[in-house]
Amino acid sequence: MTCSHSSPATSQRPWLISFSGVVKCYPGGQEALKGVSFSIGPGEFAFIAGHSGAGKSTLLKLIPAIERPSAGAILVNGQNVGSLKRHALPYLRRNLGLVFQDQKLLYDRSVYDNVMLPLAFGELGAREAAGRARAALEKVGLLAREKANPTQLSGGEQQRLAIARAVVNRPSVLIADEPTANLDADSAASILEIFAAFNQVGVTVLVATHDEALIGRFATLVLRLAKGSLVE
Amino acid sequence: MRTWLRQHRQAIAAAFGKLAAQKSAALLNALVIGIALSLPAGGYAVLFSLRQVTLGATLEPQLSVFLRAEAKRAEADALGARLKGDARVGEARFVSREQALKELQATEGLAEVVAALNRNPLPDAFVVRPKAAPGADGASLDALARDLRALPGVAHVQVDSAWARRLGALAGTARLAVALLAALLAFGLVAITFNTIRLQILTQRAEIEISKLIGATDAFIRRPFFYLGALQGLTGGLLALAILGGSLAALNVGVAELAASYGSGFRLTFLAPGDALAVVLFSAGLGWFGAYLSVSRYLLEIEPK
Ligand SMILES: Nc1ncnc2c1ncn2[C@@H]1O[C@H](COP(=O)(O)OP(=O)(O)O)[C@@H](O)[C@H]1O
Ligand SMILES: [Mg+2]
Numbered sequence: 001m002t003c004s005h006s007s008p009a010t011s012q013r014p015w016l017i018s019f020s021g022v023v024k025c026y027p028g029g030q031e032a033l034k035g036v037s038f039s040i041g042p043g044e045f046a047f048i049a050g051h052s053g054a055g056k057s058t059l060l061k062l063i064p065a066i067e068r069p070s071a072g073a074i075l076v077n078g079q080n081v082g083s084l085k086r087h088a089l090p091y092l093r094r095n096l097g098l099v100f101q102d103q104k105l106l107y108d109r110s111v112y113d114n115v116m117l118p119l120a121f122g123e124l125g126a127r128e129a130a131g132r133a134r135a136a137l138e139k140v141g142l143l144a145r146e147k148a149n150p151t152q153l154s155g156g157e158q159q160r161l162a163i164a165r166a167v168v169n170r171p172s173v174l175i176a177d178e179p180t181a182n183l184d185a186d187s188a189a190s191i192l193e194i195f196a197a198f199n200q201v202g203v204t205v206l207v208a209t210h211d212e213a214l215i216g217r218f219a220t221l222v223l224r225l226a227k228g229s230l231v232e
Numbered sequence: 233m234r235t236w237l238r239q240h241r242q243a244i245a246a247a248f249g250k251l252a253a254q255k256s257a258a259l260l261n262a263l264v265i266g267i268a269l270s271l272p273a274g275g276y277a278v279l280f281s282l283r284q285v286t287l288g289a290t291l292e293p294q295l296s297v298f299l300r301a302e303a304k305r306a307e308a309d310a311l312g313a314r315l316k317g318d319a320r321v322g323e324a325r326f327v328s329r330e331q332a333l334k335e336l337q338a339t340e341g342l343a344e345v346v347a348a349l350n351r352n353p354l355p356d357a358f359v360v361r362p363k364a365a366p367g368a369d370g371a372s373l374d375a376l377a378r379d380l381r382a383l384p385g386v387a388h389v390q391v392d393s394a395w396a397r398r399l400g401a402l403a404g405t406a407r408l409a410v411a412l413l414a415a416l417l418a419f420g421l422v423a424i425t426f427n428t429i430r431l432q433i434l435t436q437r438a439e440i441e442i443s444k445l446i447g448a449t450d451a452f453i454r455r456p457f458f459y460l461g462a463l464q465g466l467t468g469g470l471l472a473l474a475i476l477g478g479s480l481a482a483l484n485v486g487v488a489e490l491a492a493s494y495g496s497g498f499r500l501t502f503l504a505p506g507d508a509l510a511v512v513l514f515s516a517g518l519g520w521f522g523a524y525l526s527v528s529r530y531l532l533e534i535e536p537k
Contacts, residue, residue: 066445086535087450094447104442117443120242121452123235169447 016041017063017173017206022072024058032058034228035072040206040221042172045199047215048208050225056208057101059225060177063206064093077172094122097166097203099176103158105150111137112146115164122169136168140194156187163194173204180214192218239452247459250432258464261428265421265468265515270475272414273503273511277476279406281500293373293391295360297380300387307385308356314383315358320376322363329354341495355387418518421468425461425522432460433530441534454527458520465519469512477502
């Protein structure tokens with residue numbers, strides 16, 4: 001096997017994301033990214049800013065190979081993910097903590113079971129997995145709600161649940177698409193605090209947002225997208 | 233290895249969970265499979281029972297050469313020598329009319345009839361077994377019978393095994409029909425499972441798609457559905473055996489009566505243990521296959537290439 005299955009949060013191996021000349025055309029002629037190049041080093045707290053439709057989500061989806069680039073190279077930890085074979089994708093994705101724009105929670109099961117989902121196909125035994133799930137819920141302040149159904153949670157709590165699920169496998173990189181889009185200022189601030197806490201222990205964080213006000217003191221790198229190109 | 237075992241255990245548990253969650257639908261599907269499979273299994277069982285009967289009868293062709301009633305013993309001896317001299321004859325056994333009567337007397341229900349006769353109506357006879365020639369067929373047998381009929385002193389020649397050969401040919405056709413039926417229904421079983429699994433997948437679409445997005449392998453996604461398909465097939469196979477057992481028991485009531493009137497103890501017998509096991513395994517295997525096709529198609533749909 002060419003890929004590691006679990007790497008600790010305090011990664012000894014440098015995780016690096018680098019795009020060079022990346023173009024993404026959606027079927028139908030829509031050019032969402034028009035030759036984008038940048039690098040994100042390990043331990044960085046990077047923001048991707050830009051108006052709606054600028055290509056932020058597209059850029060984020062290229063990293064776990066949910067979308068494939070039309071041209072250019074995308075290196076994640078030395079692997080060219082654009083040409084990664086289908087069977088290698090799961091192992092790439094397990095090392096990336098993904099927080100989706102629409103959260104993608106499962107509403108037919110408890111908060112706890114949602115966090116357990118990524119552990120089902122991991123290598124951990126049942127007891128260790130349970131411990132991990134509780135630790136992740138603890139970190140986002142949801143341990144008390146573990147038996148609740150996600151529908152019973154507030155918007156901010158649902159977002160925190162999505163983060164707990166993303167970090168439960170202790171990924172080296174945390175990627176979040178508009179994690180504060182529908183939240184009030186206080187909830188948004190608490191979400192950012194959580195990202196900052198993970199970043200503190202060495203997790204590379206990559207957040208896409210259309211809200212310039214969000215990019216505060218934590219950012220170590222800001223990439224601005226406009227109509228599919230990096231600006232400034 | 234332990235991870236592997238754990239994941240399989242979880243997949244089996246998940247499959248049982250899904251079965252339990254949609255009890256009536258799953259049971260109904262298994263019943264449809266069971267009924268469908270009981271048809272070829274039943275055909276097979278009936279043919280197998282009949283085979284026991286036809287095996288008991290001589291399938292090797294045999295000719296009875298009856299002499300004229302007024303034929304003298306010397307004539308019979310001369311005929312015997314002729315027969316033994318014929319290159320096509322493997323064996324010619326003389327059955328005297330006294331011996332034939334004794335055999336008839338020993339036949340159930342005929343003792344009184346024979347006793348009532350005041351004279352022996354049976355002729356002397358030869359039982360002729362043709363040489364087993366490769367490629368020998370009905371035509372060469374008929375030719376031999378024709379030649380023997382022309383010999384002096386011969387009254388009548390009977391090809392004894394014709395009925396057995398006919399039955400054999402009929403059984404061959406029936407076997408082919410059962411095999412065709414089994415193949416068709418196997419196809420149907422795969423289709424049923426394919427559809428069940430597809431519906432099951434649709435109810436779990438969100439879980440599957442999210443799992444794939446966050447790092448589940450295809451194998452992990454497939455596993456519980458494989459078990460579900462196999463389990464449904466297995467249940468269907470067991471139901472088929474139950475249906476078959478019940479039907480044979482019911483039919484045997486009538487069969488026993490009919491057979492007794494012929495002085496026979498014939499019964500339709502259930503499948504041999506090996507065959508019964510084969511039915512169940514075959515059914516489970518087809519269920520597995522249907523699930524495989526269904527999940528594979530779905531996985532390709534959500535993540536092409
Ligand atoms: N699946 C898709 N198919 C076709 N066009 C798409 C698809 N996803 C996004 N686009 C288009 O690509 C452009 C960039 O979209 P997106 O990456 O979602 O931007 P952002 O996240 O910055 O709002 C938009 O014009 C959008 O309409
Ligand atoms: Mg977006």
